[in-house]
Amino acid sequence: MSADTHAHEGHDGHGHHGPKWLQHHFETPIQQFESSKLGMWAFLAQEILFFSGLFVAYGIFRIAYPEAFAAGSMQLNKIMGGANTIVLLFSSLTAALAVRSAQLGKKDEVTRYLFITIICAFGFMVIKYFEYTAKFEHGLLPGIHWNPSHLVGIDAPLDHMHVFFGVYFMLTGLHGVHVLIGIGILFWIMMRNHNGEFSKEYWTPVDLAALYWHLVDLVWIYLFPLLYLI
């Protein structure tokens, strides 16, 4: 082991001459970019495992109570769920376009695409709000308020149908929390872009925010058919 004491030393004794967005502990921009990207992918892996518990619970209880799950699924509004799927898929497209624009250094386009993505995210939450309130009014929230009415396709609530709605509210609720966090992140990135922090050389945060947003989309892609369609 030897110390290369001079080659990398800058004027501050330990730093290096680099752009101001290059953090002090990285030697090169590519090292910083690759670290950030790898860290984000590792984080996304944990997100998938975070949701996995509820997906497994869904599978187990669907096998245990198939009729109750089929009946519960019938109570969900496929139109609203489908509309939300289209909204989220479209927002993933605009998020990807924002990254492309950032790579090309087109600052105003990035702001525009991120803005559309945020609007879509709000649209998703609005539709979800109407869905949730309808379910609450129909007494479909498990627990002390459980008192189903306005049932579709069945005359009386089935035993264990509340388990379906327990899984439904936790899966969609956690997903909704992720959408809200996504709105916050996208807004923050949009403002940073507006302030001119990003360039053709440095667009990592836009890329990472979009990656997160794609994950939010991906989770919904599985939620929609499992809860609404089958």
Add this chain to the structure above:
Amino acid sequence: MATATAAHAHEPDYLNAKTGIGSWIYTVDHKRLGIMYLASILMFFAIGGFFALLVRIELMTPGETIMSPTMYNKAFTLHGAIMVFLFIIPSIPGALGNFFLPIMLGAKDVAFPRLNLLSFYIYVLGAILAVASIAINAVDTGWTFYTPYSTRTDTAVVWVTLSVFILGFSSILTGVNFIATVHKLRAPGLHWKRLPLFVWGMYATSVIQVLATPVIAITLFILIMENVLTLGIFNPQLGGDPVLFQHFFWFYSHPAVYIMILPGMAIVNEVLATFSRRKIFGYMFVAMSSVGLALVGFLVWGHHMFVAGMSEYATLVFSALTFLVAIPSGVKVFNWIATLYKGSISFESPMLYALAFLVLFSIGGLTGLFLGTLSVDIHLHDTYFVVAHFHYVMVGGTVFGFLAGLHYWWPKMFGRMYDENLARVAFALVFIGFNMTFFTQFVLGSQGMPRRYYDYLPHFAPLHGFSSVGALVLGAGFLVMAFMFIRSLASGAKAPPNPWGSAGYEWATASPPIEHNFHGQPVMTRGPYDYHLATDEELFDGFPEEAAAKE
């Protein structure tokens, strides 16, 4: 390296580079965060140890000794929960990992320093909630929070599970940080085959932290919702499945056993190599066995539930997979012994802890095979045999590994030596006290003494009494150790950069290290255990300034 240190002798170390309380609270320096973690986990180790002593004193005599049955339930729950979630899981990665992983990579910091700070404060928030839960109404469920009891008890289950939920994210973010750091921040020349085995161990640990911890997070989230909203996922009265909780819980908590033991093994590599002045025998096998343990650890959770009502075929598969764990563990132990063979061994206190680790971990690991055997487990399940087994792994393994590391790196972290004689006295007390406490419990368990019971039959009284006396000896050992370390901080002799004459990378910088760890970018030209390639200057254990003055 030594020349460089002398040339820059004016540069202050990380402890003095910045001053004021703000320089600690908002620090993003991995070394300061490591020290903050160290202080926090040691505090919780003391609290968890206090509850352990309460439990053992209560069990010293049959019937009521010092507390009621309800208090006893709370005491053993708090001992377990605090030791697992607030001490042992964050202990080595948070404290020693944060401090030494970047230095061993020749990096200035971890990949995401601000995330590291966030991770620490998430830990603090979780710890505050856990302490609050004690004040509100301490839980009495056992540290596993098994349903259906945890959905029925009126103790503060929601608070403590929320605390564990939050603590999990601290663990996950540390894991994400270390993975990116190991992949991307290695110094020039530090390819994977030169990576210190401590780094390999931390890397394998991080993979488990990232992939297993979210599962406990979602499990406890469901449990909280179950308590708050009565959903019916784990609660059998509502059509839920309490065994599903056990599956989810152990899907995390078994890999979590490797989050605990892998870092202990990782430290033992460094200490054994240094104090036998020898390259680790079978380096790549040892490195890969860490990764192997991390992977196999994901497949064996069912062995906690052999009597919980699984199908016989499932128990067969889980039992067979459990035996697989013995292969990478055995690879490690045999390679360590081969490392010692013909080594030039010296017995300073870190080495004593590392050698004790070899003995105690082997006992803990082999008794695990008894429990992985279906027919034997039916008799031993939920007896003191299980308690003794996991304390041999968790204390005899992880805590002894942690103590080996703490003694080994103490001079590097604080720039002070400690009283070696006092350290050996503490070691003797801890080693004897530990074996008195827990070897006895193997006997108790094999005779049928169930775990968690408040009272016991009179014929168990001699062994229980002996075990409790052992716990007091163990406690005394830790008091001596605390005194020894505090005295070192106050008046210990100044530590040289390389007091043990190690070839490890972290000893090439000053004690304590400067803020950016190294002057300039280090370039690794040999492995961390290549004693045959290290120069006399690198292994020199004195002060470079003094050496220069003598010449």
